[in-house]
Amino acid sequence: MPQDSPCPLLDAALATAERGWKIFPIWRTGKRPAVRAWEQRATTDVARIFRCWAASDFNVGIATGPSKLVVIDLDVPKHDQDLPPAGTLHAVTTGADALAKLAADHEQPFPGDTYTVRTASGGTHLYFAAPQDVELRNTVGALGWKIDTRAAGGCVVGAGSVVNGKPYTCVNDVDPAPLPLWLVDLLRPMELPPQEPVTVTLGSDRRSGYLKAAVDGELAKVANSPEHEHNNALYLAAIALGQLVAGGELSGAEVTEWLVTAALRVGQGEREARRTVASGLKTGARRPRTVTRRSA
Numbered sequence: 001m002p003q004d005s006p007c008p009l010l011d012a013a014l015a016t017a018e019r020g021w022k023i024f025p026i027w028r029t030g031k032r033p034a035v036r037a038w039e040q041r042a043t044t045d046v047a048r049i050f051r052c053w054a055a056s057d058f059n060v061g062i063a064t065g066p067s068k069l070v071v072i073d074l075d076v077p078k079h080d081q082d083l084p085p086a087g088t089l090h091a092v093t094t095g096a097d098a099l100a101k102l103a104a105d106h107e108q109p110f111p112g113d114t115y116t117v118r119t120a121s122g123g124t125h126l127y128f129a130a131p132q133d134v135e136l137r138n139t140v141g142a143l144g145w146k147i148d149t150r151a152a153g154g155c156v157v158g159a160g161s162v163v164n165g166k167p168y169t170c171v172n173d174v175d176p177a178p179l180p181l182w183l184v185d186l187l188r189p190m191e192l193p194p195q196e197p198v199t200v201t202l203g204s205d206r207r208s209g210y211l212k213a214a215v216d217g218e219l220a221k222v223a224n225s226p227e228h229e230h231n232n233a234l235y236l237a238a239i240a241l242g243q244l245v246a247g248g249e250l251s252g253a254e255v256t257e258w259l260v261t262a263a264l265r266v267g268q269g270e271r272e273a274r275r276t277v278a279s280g281l282k283t284g285a286r287r288p289r290t291v292t293r294r295s296a
Contacts, residue, residue, distance in 0.1 A: 010053040012160025013060045017044040021067040023158065025058030031157055037232075038155065039063045059161035065152035070136055070179050070187070072111075073156070074099055074124040075146040084145045095146030096124055102144050106182050114177035117159045120166035125156055128179035136179075136187050140271045143186060151187075153231055189267055210291055211249055215241060215258060222262040230266050234259060234273060235280045242284020249291055252281060 016023050022042035025034040034056075035041055042063035043049065052058065064071055074095030077083070084092055092098050103110050115127040123146075130136060136151040143149065150156050157163065159170040179187075218237035225233035238259055245252045256277050263273035 007053070009057050009059065009160060010050070012158065013049050013053055014046065015160070016060050016062060016158045017046065017049055020044060021069065022063045023049070024061045024063060025052050026061040026157060026161065028057060028059055028162070031163065033061055034058055039065060039153070042066055059163065060158035061155050062158045064150045064154045064156060068130045069151070069176060070128045070130045071150045071156045072099070072126040072128070072143070073148040073150060074126065075148070076122045088145065092145070098144040098147055108180065108182050111177070111180050111183065114172065115174055116170070116172035118169045118171050119157070120163040120168055127176040129176045131179055131184050134184065134188055137189060137267065138269065138272060139187060140269055149187060211244065214244065215250070219258060219262045222259065223266060225266065230263065230268055231272070231276055234263050234268070234276050238277045238280020239284040242281035243287050243289035245281060246285040246288035247290040249289070255281070
């Protein structure tokens with residue numbers, strides 16, 4: 001990328017798309033997508049990219065699932081109290097250290113010979129070609145302390161982006177290596193148990209019947225959502241039920257547990273599901289909804 005380019009973020013977007021990776025715009029103020037349905041709208045189309053980045057100086061988001069990537073995010077501590085679990089070796093002070101120990105425990109080399117990006121926080125993104133025989137999903141801490149992964153349903157901030165004045169920089173510009181088989185095995189999703197409906201207990205009057213039907217309907221949308229739409233369905237369900245919570249019709253704690261249980265049964269991680277539900281409830285609270293009783 002030319003150092004004197006007047007549009008470095010557009011250049012970064014085009015360079016990323018040239019690799020065949022599906023991209024979308026991210027707001028410069030953080031890591032939030034600037035478009036809805038970003039995974040479906042992510043593109044490599046040059047004309048669309050020019051139009052989008054002409055509208056604003058966006059950062060570059062990479063939809064890892066459509067790009068057939070698995071990105072291992074090796075983070076660093078955020079503050080002095082951000083410490084590894086008790087019993088962790090003193091040498092493990094970052095996500096990179098944790099991955100090195102994991103590799104050693106499995107008698108494998110550190111998987112660093114791949115496309116690599118240094119993040120704005122000082123962490124590392126290791127990019128790998130996703131396996132073809134299994135769909136891997138996002139994980140949080142599944143491989144160890146300060147190690148997350150982004151795959152189907154996930155995204156990362158691409159090289160050339162700038163967050164809080166700090167750049168994302170490519171430090172090993174090679175093609176992504178295939179994800180090592182030992183990591184595929186560790187990240188392979190467990191087989192889901194037989195699906196059972198989430199039990200919702202409310203009163204027996206007409207008003208309670210309406211509320212139960214509303215809750216059951218939203219839970220069904222989560223349970224029946226397509227593979228790549230689980231998180232979006234969960235978010236929309238949380239918004240709908242969040243309106244009833246804000247109106248005093250339902251308990252926020254109960255709604256959270258119902259929705260998280262439904263999310264776990266379709267294979268989402270609990271931490272991710274709780275974040276999504278909390279966000280949806282907060283959005284739904286902006287438009288409280290109550291059940292109006294009709295007179296006879």
